[in-house]
Amino acid sequence: MMPRPSLLAAVAATLWLLIAGSAIAGDADTVTASNAWIRVLPGNLPAGAFADFTNASDHAVALTGASSTRYGQAMLHRSSTEGGMGRMEAVDKMEIPAHGSAKLSPGAYHVMLMQAKPAVVPGDNVVITLSFSDGSHKDVTFQARPANAL
Amino acid sequence: MKLPRAWVLAFGITLALLAGCHRDAQPSWRLTDVSGHLPDLAFKLTDDNGKPVTAADYRGKVLLVYFGYTHCPDVCPLTLAQLHVVMQRLGAKADDARILFVSVDPARDTPQTMHAYVNAFDKRAVGLVGPDKDIEALAKQLRSAYTREPDKGDGSYDVSHSSAIYLFDRDGKARVLATPSASQDDMVHDLSLLIDLGAKA
Numbered sequence: 001m002m003p004r005p006s007l008l009a010a011v012a013a014t015l016w017l018l019i020a021g022s023a024i025a026g027d028a029d030t031v032t033a034s035n036a037w038i039r040v041l042p043g044n045l046p047a048g049a050f051a052d053f054t055n056a057s058d059h060a061v062a063l064t065g066a067s068s069t070r071y072g073q074a075m076l077h078r079s080s081t082e083g084g085m086g087r088m089e090a091v092d093k094m095e096i097p098a099h100g101s102a103k104l105s106p107g108a109y110h111v112m113l114m115q116a117k118p119a120v121v122p123g124d125n126v127v128i129t130l131s132f133s134d135g136s137h138k139d140v141t142f143q144a145r146p147a148n149a150l
Numbered sequence: 151m152k153l154p155r156a157w158v159l160a161f162g163i164t165l166a167l168l169a170g171c172h173r174d175a176q177p178s179w180r181l182t183d184v185s186g187h188l189p190d191l192a193f194k195l196t197d198d199n200g201k202p203v204t205a206a207d208y209r210g211k212v213l214l215v216y217f218g219y220t221h222c223p224d225v226c227p228l229t230l231a232q233l234h235v236v237m238q239r240l241g242a243k244a245d246d247a248r249i250l251f252v253s254v255d256p257a258r259d260t261p262q263t264m265h266a267y268v269n270a271f272d273k274r275a276v277g278l279v280g281p282d283k284d285i286e287a288l289a290k291q292l293r294s295a296y297t298r299e300p301d302k303g304d305g306s307y308d309v310s311h312s313s314a315i316y317l318f319d320r321d322g323k324a325r326v327l328a329t330p331s332a333s334q335d336d337m338v339h340d341l342s343l344l345i346d347l348g349a350k351a
């Protein structure tokens with residue numbers, strides 16, 4: 001007996017969902033974020049966002065960007081004090097090695113958040129969507145902390 | 151047993167040297183000693199209350215001088231947060247010290263914005279602003295430098311600047327230099343020694 005066309009369609013749809021589902025999960029699912037926080041500065045000054053990441057997979061993963069409904073702009077940056085000069089530059093990505101970890105931390109890689117709307121104050125929880133090189137995304141809740149937090 | 155005469159002499163000289171050293175004992179700094187290598191602190195700027203001030207107004211206080219700007223996204227906040235923790239660890243002693251945050255961004259930093267900014271970090275921090283030529287003169291005096299980077303396209307820009315922290319004694323003399331990566335323990339140690347120097351009994 002031939003399977004009914006509707007059953008075929010259901011099987012196909014299920015298969016497609018499984019394949020697509022694994023693609024959607026991707027790097028975002030093998031990466032865990034913790035200690036996520038934002039250093040809040042007075043006025044509309046840009047704020048740095050920081051977090052610790054671990055990558056449970058057997059391949060390196062790259063964090064490539066960030067966005068948040070709470071901020072007009074979010075960019076991946078890296079600051080340094082090499083040669084005794086403090087400076088900052090935009091970067092394309094931060095690598096998280098296979099079975100390893102990496103950090104967004106003050107004075108190094110960080111997400112720069114600009115044009116908060118409404119203003120973010122210490123104690124707020126802000127969701128930031130992080131993007132990875134395979135096109136997957138991850139929503140991480142960052143806690144807003146005072147300017148002088150370390 | 152009789153010691154050779156030369157040895158006795160050497161021993162005597164060593165003792166004399168030790169005694170001599172002891173008399174003008176220098177504090178044993180953990181940070182970079184710059185005593186005698188930089189001119190005494192001198193400036194005429196405006197503080198974050200809009201009041202004209204000179205270096206002489208801070209005589210009697212130990213000073214931590216740091217160049218930066220309020221739009222400085224990450225390095226300045228990190229350094230100021232670290233200085234705040236260092237001050238906290240000194241307890242009441244820290245009242246004899248001031249953090250002088252000198253703006254290298256005269257175009258954007260006003261006394262008002264500096265006021266909100268420095269107070270978000272530490273109550274003993276003072277923001278100093280002034281015309282480019284006065285800031286440049288102070289930076290030059292301290293062998294420091296800053297460069298305004300090209301516009302990022304949206305009218306915003308960064309300023310690259312020396313990240314050193316200069317510690318001055320109560321007489322406005324440069325004593326030690328710290329980098330932002332200096333350990334907090336070393337900062338606390340040297341700042342505490344500096345506060346003890348010439349403290350009123």
Ligand SMILES: [Cu+2]
Pocket residue numbers: 077078079088110111112223224
């Ligand atoms: Cu940045």
